[in-house]
Amino acid sequence: MPFPFQRHPQESQAESAVETWLRTWGLTDDPAVSDMIERTRPAQLASYNSPTVDAEILQLVALQIAYQFVFDDAAEEVGRRHPGRLLPMLCESVAILRDDQPPTTGLGAALSDLHRQVRERCTPGQAARWAWKSREYVHGLLYESVAQTQSAPVGVGLSCSVRSLIAGVEPFYPLYEAAQPRELTPAELHDPAMRRLERLCADAAVWIPDLFSAVKEHRAGGLINLALAYQRAGRYPLPQAVTLAVRRINRTIAEIQRLYEEIGPRLTPAGIGYVEGMTGWIRGCYYWSRTVPRYADATEPLALSSKGA
DSSP states (O other): OOSOOOOOTTHHHHHHHHHHHHHHTTTTSSHHHHHHHHHHOHHHHHHHHOTTSOHHHHHHHHHHHHHHHHHHHHHHHHHHHOGGGHHHHHHHHHHHHHHOOOOOSHHHHHHHHHHHHHHHHSOHHHHHHHHHHHHHHHHHHHHHHHHHHOSSOOOHHHHHHHHHHHTOOGGGHHHHHHTSSSOOOHHHHTOHHHHHHHHHHHHHHHHHHHHHHHHHHHHHTOOOOHHHHHHHHHTOOHHHHHHHHHHHHHHHHHHHHHHHHHHGGGOOHHHHHHHHHHHHHHHHHHHHHHHOGGGTTTTGGGGOOTTTO
16 A cells, blocks of 8 residues: 555544434435444545645545445445336435435435535536436446346446446535535546546445455455455455456556556646645555454455355
8 A cells, every 4th residue: 555544633523523424314214224334434534635725625534434324335236126216316316416306205305415515615617527327326326236236247347437437526526626625627527538547446445445355245245345346257266256357456556556647747736735735545444444443354365265156
């Protein structure tokens, strides 16, 4: 991990804000959701990902992580058992994000409030990019549900395509735009190297937790996981599949470093801060995954035999 560990000095304040916000919208009324939040520690992930942003952006990042954890788990459960029932849930989110429609559920109310806070903190352009990237994440959950119901194996390429959508990392990028003292120039935002960096940073960040969640996903029959995709593709034992996934992550990080060196000289300070916000997710996900209770059984792949895997 070439990015050193950091954490935000106001992590505890962000944690309190997350608890209050989730309680306000009734999302932790369900004991299972409350337990999940305790095990995933969204404010800690925000602290590790975004150690230098101002307190307002840190809180927004933490709230969004918490919301996506709740939404993602609910969508996965509904999509796996009753795919047709997933449509109203996803359509409500799209209506809120695209058309500013009023919510009809507790999850929708939380998303509507999050959208309001983003618009208050960001410029209109940044808020529009946040909403667009968030809609892409919502659509990805439908693709995941379709993939889970297929009888044919999902290959590595298709798994990675769906994973890039449901990663939920790119919706945070406009918040790192907003964290800068000045707006990025259009040339910076639309530079092909910057677009490539955005994709690579999101992939590397989310593939890291895939290593640590492989045992849990393996037991649950999950498909959209980098390590499990390698396992299916080559019929490898899970430890060997994890090793192949690690190599891909390392190659991706190396490309990120090369692209950053290439694009750095033509970036403004705001552009540099934006890239550092994106790469912060790689560092954050790595250190968070190593310590979060949700992945406490992460070393168990080493105990799985080839037959068991």
